[in-house]
Amino acid sequence: MSSPDTEELATIPPADEPVTPGSGRFWRGLTGSLAAGMAVLAVCVVAIASVCLFTGAPGPGLLILIGHPVAAVVALLAQRVADSRDGRAAGGAGLVVVVSVTAALSLFWWS
Numbered sequence: 001m002s003s004p005d006t007e008e009l010a011t012i013p014p015a016d017e018p019v020t021p022g023s024g025r026f027w028r029g030l031t032g033s034l035a036a037g038m039a040v041l042a043v044c045v046v047a048i049a050s051v052c053l054f055t056g057a058p059g060p061g062l063l064i065l066i067g068h069p070v071a072a073v074v075a076l077l078a079q080r081v082a083d084s085r086d087g088r089a090a091g092g093a094g095l096v097v098v099v100s101v102t103a104a105l106s107l108f109w110w111s
Contacts, residue, residue, distance in 0.1 A: 024090060031082055031094040034101045035075040041104075042072035064108050071104035 045060055045068045052059025075097045082093035 024086075027091070027094050028082055031097040032079055035072075035079040035097050038068075038075045038101045038104065039072040042068040045069075067104060067108055071100050074100045 045064060049059045049065050051057075078093045078096035078100065082090045082097065085093065
């Protein structure tokens with residue numbers, strides 16, 4: 001018996017869509033940077049608090065120690081929504097990131 005002849009089809013990968021001014025790429029980049037920065041700041045605050053705990057030095061208060069990780073988690077979850085959705089949902093989630101980071105910075109650092 002002979003095997004059927006097979007023919008390989010050449011496939012062309014889809015071209016990347018051009019970036020248009022209204023695509024939201026800048027907004028997602030900005031809010032992603034803010035969320036990542038808030039996460040790094042929260043880790044630093046917790047690390048400093050643990051060093052202060054072991055050395056007996058005065059450190060950040062309980063409100064700051066709880067507020068930074070909460071703000072970081074809210075910002076990271078909202079950024080995940082902003083990255084996975086389009087349109088108003090992405091814009092609203094990005095706004096949540098900005099509000100969360102701004103609230104944490106204004107309450108704990110700029111006061």
